Amino acid sequence: MAAQPSASTSSAPATGSAATGADKDVSSSNSPSNMPVRTKESFDKLMVERYITRDAIAAAALGGQLDQTRKIMSDTRDKIQEYRQVRTEYRQWFPPSRLYGEGYNGFANGYTENQGPSRIIYPSQKPRPGQRTTPPLKYKRKDMLKQAEQHEELVPLRLEVEWDKIKLRDTFTWNLHERLLQVELFAAQLVEDMGLKPPASQPVYEQVVHQMREQLNDFYPLVYSEDDALDPELPYSAYKNDEMRILVKLNITIGQHTLVDQFEWEINNPSNSPEDFAANMARDLSLSGEFTTAIAHCIREQTQLFTRSLYSVGHPFDGRPVEDPDLVGAFLQTPLPTVFRPQQQAKEYAPYLYELSEADLERNETIFSREQRRQKRSINRRGGPQLPDLRERQRTIRTLVVSSVLPGAAATIDESRLYKRAAGPRAKRVVRDGEISDSDDSDDSAPDSPAPSQITGGTARTRGMRGAASAAQQRMANLGRSETPESSAITHHHETRTSRRFREETEEPSHLIVTLKLSRDKLRRLMNRDYSDLRPPSQTPVSFPRAPSASTPSRSMPPPPSTPSSAMPHASATPSSSLPPGQLGRLPAPPTVPGQSSHMPSPPAPEWLVNALKELEKTYNRGDRFEATMKYSYLHPVTELPIQGQPLPEGVKYAWLPRIRCLDCTTKLYTPGPDMTVKKFETHLEFSGHKNAVAKRVAREANP
Structure with a gap:
């Protein structure tokens, strides 16, 4: 065991020497003298080889594409030929319903099987919704701008x-x-x-x-009118x-x-x-x-x-x-006389x-x-x-x-x-x-x-x-609303019921004949148009005796509701609703005779008009002169309104109408009103022209 380290140690220098020899061989091979040198001939040769390879690949691909195109065209021609045969030779065995299903005609557009020429439908030719036949409203933008600038009337x-x-x-x-x-x-x-x-x-x-x-x-x-005042100081x-x-x-x-x-x-x-x-x-x-x-x-x-x-x-x-x-x-x-309307x-x-x-x-x-x-x-x-x-x-x-x-x-x-x-049977009953x-x-x-x-x-x-x-x-x-009847309804609708036979058999008179009994002297004066001794009619209603009615007293009409008294004691007694405005106190007049003078004596004016002018004269105590008179007028037979000019309609009425004459402004006559007042004439007294005429007359009288 102790000898191994020594052996390994001894071998280390040998290994190091071998590695050193290999490095020397590599360095010798990589030296600039041993590397290949690229020349122009070698480069051209390389590029030619690449071109040839690419052309060969492209030619092979083009050939394959042409073969595939020929195959597709052949299949398409066969399919077209088959469709033509189905349309012509085999049509009886292959109708459109078998090919495309029920409900289709040709290719589901209704025109393929008609063998007709194709046509283009423009938006203006399309059918309008709702099957409308009138042309639609069309306008240009510039016309719309011009219309927007117009005044709307x-x-x-x-x-x-x-x-x-x-x-x-x-x-x-x-x-x-x-x-x-x-x-x-x-x-x-x-x-x-x-x-x-x-x-x-x-x-x-x-x-x-x-x-x-x-x-x-x-x-x-x-x-x-938006004009300014002529005199800024006047109201x-x-x-x-x-x-x-x-x-x-x-x-x-x-x-x-x-x-x-x-x-x-x-x-x-x-x-x-x-x-x-x-x-x-x-x-x-x-x-x-x-x-x-x-x-x-x-x-x-x-x-x-x-x-x-x-x-x-x-x-x-x-x-x-x-x-x-x-x-x-x-x-x-x-x-306005008052801002509140009457409760009635x-x-x-x-x-x-x-x-x-x-x-x-x-x-x-x-x-x-x-x-x-x-x-x-x-x-x-x-x-x-x-x-x-x-x-x-x-x-x-x-x-x-x-x-x-x-x-x-x-x-x-x-x-x-x-x-x-x-008109059915109902119209004949x-x-x-x-x-x-x-x-x-x-x-x-x-x-x-x-x-x-x-x-x-x-x-x-x-x-x-x-x-x-x-x-x-x-x-x-x-x-x-409440079912309690009102006094007006009770007063107005209180008609006596009669038998059906009397109602159905009563005939309406087509004419109204009035018989007047006059003395011989008065009739002669009326024919001669002499009205000097005639008195104006009374302003109070006259009660005429009536024939006894068949109805019982309990079913008679109740008296009209009482009305508050006005300033004039007799104003409420005059039936103002039966005459047009400005004709209260009207008197009938005889017709004109052709060939004779149209001037005839006028009857006296109504008493209420004379009294109203006297009160007005006291109010305007500045020298104004006016008087009440009666004007000979032609009335329309239907509306009973005065008629101006000629020719006169058939059935024209003749009457004396109460008017007011201003002695300073003699160009026309003025109508009294409303009702039995002269408030309309008061506006004439405020005119500057009337005031100037009064001032001139007063100046002449002061300096004769």
Whole structure:
């Protein structure tokens, strides 16, 4: 064991010597003299060998690709040949249903098997959704920018189209300066939306275009004056009085719902927006969008009625008050006498929403048709009125669109009421109490307010019909309220029931004959137009004896409710509602005789007018001179309004109307009012022209 370390130790030098010899051999082999040297010939030879190898590999790959392409082309030709054989030779054994399944024709596009030429369908040629045939609205961007710069002037339009069995009614507003949408395109789309098909669509389309063009041409825009005061020191009311308040009445029927309301509207305020008001009203009452547009249309339509009247009388629209007496009476009183409305009128200015049944809808349709016929008769009688009838308010009935998507639309064509109802056995039955016949030509119509109207005159048959209709309307108005009858309902609807035989067999008289018994001297004076000794009629009502009635005293009509006394002791006794404004104290006048002088002595003025002018003279103690007089006037046979100009219509009435003559301004006469007052004449006394005339006269009298 001790010898091993020595052996290993002795061998270590030998191993070290061997390693040293190997290092010497490696160093000798790596010496620069023994390494191969690359020459240009050796490098070129190497590169040629690489090129040859790459070309051989590429040639082999190209050959394999050509072989594969030949094989694919051969297989494709065989497949095409097979398809051709299936299409031609083996078609009877391989129909398309066997190849592609049931429901396919060719390659499932319907054109492969037709052997027809291919065609390109452009976007303009694609069928429109819903199978619509009218062209869509198209416009350029620059045209839209020009339209955005135009002033918006909305025109209320009303469509009343009747053709065969079609009855189309609609109301909307149209921009007077519309340049993108043509009237013809709108009418075509409207007719298509209502579901009308040829040949009935063409006549309806022509009537819609005609009515729209006619109403657009007859539109009168309201002018708003923004001029400053001529004298800055004067108050605004001294030179301007531009408040024009009107009473807007709503009677809108859409589907089975009817909205009835009335409110005041200022037409001379450019800040008033009918669209904003209609949106707020519909939101407060939870009404549909159809009512929103209908309310806005009614406001603009009734505003246009007064605007057309202002144009017809030549109003300058510069802030001065309206001087035409008939037009002044149509506007509401200015300024307001009180800011609180009387409690008796609260129901008249509250909105009412009725849900009508099918029978009520037919009754409403009959009343609407009757009003249209009455308006046509009144226009034909006078041959075109000079002033629009400001007391008339047209009802709004809209034809619904048939749709299952639009809210509030009709589900079926019958609910839309686009077509007239066929007259069945019901139209031939006898009219009983409360029923209204479509063939009745009476001029009566339903009252504008829910309160029942006074039922007077007529026969037992007509009184029963009107009484039942008013009672039904009163019950409908009080739905959801207390069933306790009101005093007005008890007073107005208290009609004596008669037998059916008497009601059905009573004939209405076609003429009213009044027999007057006059002495021979008085008749001679009347024929000679001598009214000098005639006294003015008394302002208190005269009670005439009545024939004894068959009814018992317990069923007689109760006395009217008492009214508070006014400043004039006899003002409440005059029936102001039976005469138009400005005609209280009117007297009948004889007609003019051709060939004789038109001048005739006038009767004395009413006592209330003389007393009112005396009180006014005490108030304006500055030398103003005026007097009461009677003006010989021609009255329209239907409206009983004064007629200006010639020729006179048939059935014209002659009357003496109370007027006020200003002795300093002798160009015209002034109408008293309202009622038995002279407040309208007071505005004339405040005019600067009148004051200047009075000052000149006083100066002449002071310095003769």
